[in-house]
Amino acid sequence: xxxxxxxxxxxxxxxxxxxxxxxxxxxxxxxxxxxxxxxxxxxxxxxxxxxxxxxxxxxxxxxxxxxxxxxxxxxxxxxxxxxxxxxxxxxxxxxxxxxxxxxxxxxxxxxxxxxxxxxxxxx
Amino acid sequence: xxxxxxxxxxxxxxxxxxxxxxxxxxxxxxxxxxxxxxxxxxxxxxxxxxxxxxxxxxxxxxxxxxxxxxxxxxxxxxxxxxxxxxxxxxxxxxxxxxxxxxxxxxxxxxxxxxxxxxxxxxxxxxxxxxxxxxxxxxxxxxxxxxxxxxxxxxxxxxxxxxxxxxxxxxxxxxxxxxxxxxxxxxxxxxxxxxxxxxxxxxxxxxxxxxxxxxxxxxxxxxxxxxxxxxxxxxxxxxxxxxxxxxxxxxxxxxxxxxxxxxxxxxxxxxxxxxxxxxxxxxxxxxxxxxxxxxxxxxxxxxxxxxxxxxxxxxxxxxxxxxxxxxxxxxxxxxxxxxxxxxxxxxxxxxxxxxxxxxxxxxxxxxxxxxxxxxxxxxxxxxxxxxxxxxxxxxxxx
Numbered sequence: 001x002x003x004x005x006x007x008x009x010x011x012x013x014x015x016x017x018x019x020x021x022x023x024x025x026x027x028x029x030x031x032x033x034x035x036x037x038x039x040x041x042x043x044x045x046x047x048x049x050x051x052x053x054x055x056x057x058x059x060x061x062x063x064x065x066x067x068x069x070x071x072x073x074x075x076x077x078x079x080x081x082x083x084x085x086x087x088x089x090x091x092x093x094x095x096x097x098x099x100x101x102x103x104x105x106x107x108x109x110x111x112x113x114x115x116x117x118x119x120x121x122x123x
Numbered sequence: 124x125x126x127x128x129x130x131x132x133x134x135x136x137x138x139x140x141x142x143x144x145x146x147x148x149x150x151x152x153x154x155x156x157x158x159x160x161x162x163x164x165x166x167x168x169x170x171x172x173x174x175x176x177x178x179x180x181x182x183x184x185x186x187x188x189x190x191x192x193x194x195x196x197x198x199x200x201x202x203x204x205x206x207x208x209x210x211x212x213x214x215x216x217x218x219x220x221x222x223x224x225x226x227x228x229x230x231x232x233x234x235x236x237x238x239x240x241x242x243x244x245x246x247x248x249x250x251x252x253x254x255x256x257x258x259x260x261x262x263x264x265x266x267x268x269x270x271x272x273x274x275x276x277x278x279x280x281x282x283x284x285x286x287x288x289x290x291x292x293x294x295x296x297x298x299x300x301x302x303x304x305x306x307x308x309x310x311x312x313x314x315x316x317x318x319x320x321x322x323x324x325x326x327x328x329x330x331x332x333x334x335x336x337x338x339x340x341x342x343x344x345x346x347x348x349x350x351x352x353x354x355x356x357x358x359x360x361x362x363x364x365x366x367x368x369x370x371x372x373x374x375x376x377x378x379x380x381x382x383x384x385x386x387x388x389x390x391x392x393x394x395x396x397x398x399x400x401x402x403x404x405x406x407x408x409x410x411x412x413x414x415x416x417x418x419x420x421x422x423x424x425x426x427x428x429x430x431x432x433x434x435x436x437x438x439x440x441x442x443x444x445x446x447x448x449x450x451x452x453x454x455x456x457x458x459x460x461x462x463x464x465x466x467x468x469x470x471x472x473x474x475x476x477x478x479x480x481x482x483x484x485x486x487x488x489x490x491x492x493x494x495x496x497x498x499x500x501x502x503x504x505x506x507x508x509x510x511x512x513x514x515x516x517x518x519x520x
Contacts, residue, residue, distance in 0.1 A: 028149055029156040046157075046175060047131060047150035048138075048183025055146065078148045 004090040007060065008098055013053055016043060018062065018084065018092040025066040025083035028054070054082060062088035127158035127172050134180030139191045268377060269370065272307055276300030304369035311376040328492040329372060332485060339481055371489035378493060428453050447494050454490055458483045 010018070013035075020026060020034040032045045045053075057063045066081040084092070106112050124132070131154035135147050154176060161168040280299025436449030 028153050032153070032157075044175075046179030046183075047153040048134075048179040048187075050153065051142075051146040051150050052183050052187060055142065076152060078152050080149050 002061070002087060004087065004094040007062070007091045008095055010091070010095045013043065013045065013049065014057065015092075015095055017045075017050075017053055017057065018088055018095075021063060021082060021084045022089070022092060025068055025081045027079040027081050029079075031082070057088070058082075061085055062091055125155065125158040125162075125169075127161070127169065127176055128155050130154075130173055131176050131180060134177065134184065137180065137184035139184075139187050141191070142187050269374060272303050272370075272373060273300060276303035279303055301369050304373040307373045308369075308376045322495060324495050325492060328488065328495060329375075332372065332488050332492070336481065336485065371485055371492075375489060375493050375496060378496070424457070428457055451490055451494060455487060458487060 016035040016038060017031055019038065020031045026034070028047075028050055032050060036044050054063065058065070062085060063082045064085055066083045068081045103112065128151060131151060135143055135150060138147070157172055157176070158169065161172040276299045277296065278299070279302060280296045283299055432453050433450055436453070437446055440446040440449045
């Protein structure tokens with residue numbers, strides 16, 4: 001299996017797409033909705049950007065298309081579902097660790113917390 | 124179908140066939156979902172969605188084609204003869220239509236329109252036929268890049284004239300173009316050098332080109348006794364030795380920038396710019412070009428050289444050195460002929476303009492410089508996943 005480190009750093013869009021898939025398979029529109037919500041409406045993925053990223057993620061084996069198909073009665077049969085691969089999950093974890101280290105570095109530099117800048121998770 | 128879907132349906136036709144085949148249905152569905160969301164908010168939201176979808180479609184279609192083009196760039200594997208034939212097609216087209224009388228001429232004489240016509244007519248046809256961006260299409264792109272800087276320089280000169288800073292004579296006009304070239308070099312070089320140190324030879328060559336031209340201009344000025352003053356000599360440098368050195372360095376800088384991302388393709392951008400300059404030369408064999416009876420032959424030679432010989436040789440070359448020679452040898456030969464032919468065929472005393480000589484030497488030096496840079500950067504980098512995605516994101520805002 002490929003070394004997850006070689007895919008880092010991820011771009012914000014790729015990171016958010018992988019995060020959206022981290023708790024199960026989803027179709028493109030659902031991914032977009034989750035990313036939009038997670039970023040406070042700051043990142044709205046258009047069809048070209050989303051499926052361009054999905055194509056590259058599939059090519060790099062970070063995600064695969066799921067066999068799951070919706071019931072045509074309740075949803076559009078053209079919807080395609082995607083899910084994380086083991087490699088994709090490892091890459092996502094590695095990127096998350098990298099970001100945590102960056103934040104820790106910023107804290108050591110007193111850019112956060114001590115200087116009055118509160119993070120969402122701060123008490 | 125909603126307006127947003129209709130727009131995206133049209134935009135999807137711009138994407139590569141394979142991408143359409145794999146994702147068109149899902150992308151259209153995505154556009155429909157976005158339209159439904161926007162409809163719930165109001166008409167203005169739908170209008171904003173349509174604008175963002177146009178931006179998304181146009182930019183990503185271009186990026187997907189670029190990626191396909193990069194993936195199809197098979198390095199030093201020679202192209203098939205079909206591709207070679209197609210590469211030569213635009214040059215042959217221009218050559219043939221130049222011989223047609225009056226209104227039947229497909230292209231105007233001005234090289235600007237000539238290359239523009241190549242872009243408009245030739246590139247999409249060949250692109251459609253071989254299903255990838257044709258390498259030779261960077262020739263007109265390079266020429267257009269050079270021309271844009273030239274036109275911007277003229278605009279700067281006009282501004283200088285209106286403010287009373289620059290004179291309206293040719294020297295004043297040349298300063299604007301020179302300043303624009305310097306601005307482009309200054310903008311590109313820091314970006315270029317941030318990640319990579321150039322070979323010492325590249326710095327030496329660049330220094331020789333600039334310093335050599337200044338020295339020549341000073342001697343030239345004093346020898347001709349036209350002014351005898353240093354500042355006038357430097358002004359004369361820009362008008363007689365020409366802005367060729369700066370134009371060439373600007374193209375080398377531009378090529379280096381491209382080489383970082385697009386590897387060997389960058390050299391074609393340089394050649395595209397140079398080919399424009401060759402066609403734009405006012406003198407040939409020391410004779411004013413427009414008065415010269417062999418003008419058609421001159422243009423034919425340029426056309427064959429840059430739009431047939433160089434692309435075909437590039438496509439058929441089997442090694443990296445072969446590619447470099449495919450560019451350098453035809454250019455070198457052409458300029459050697461420029462100075463040897465008059466000695467053989469013109470009975471009257473040869474009138475080789477010193478400015479022309481300096482200009483040609485500059486161009487040859489510039490090619491050597493490009494070759495040195497090419498040897499360092501030429502095979503590097505295709506767009507990686509992360510870089511490509513970054514571009515997409517920055518374009519999407």
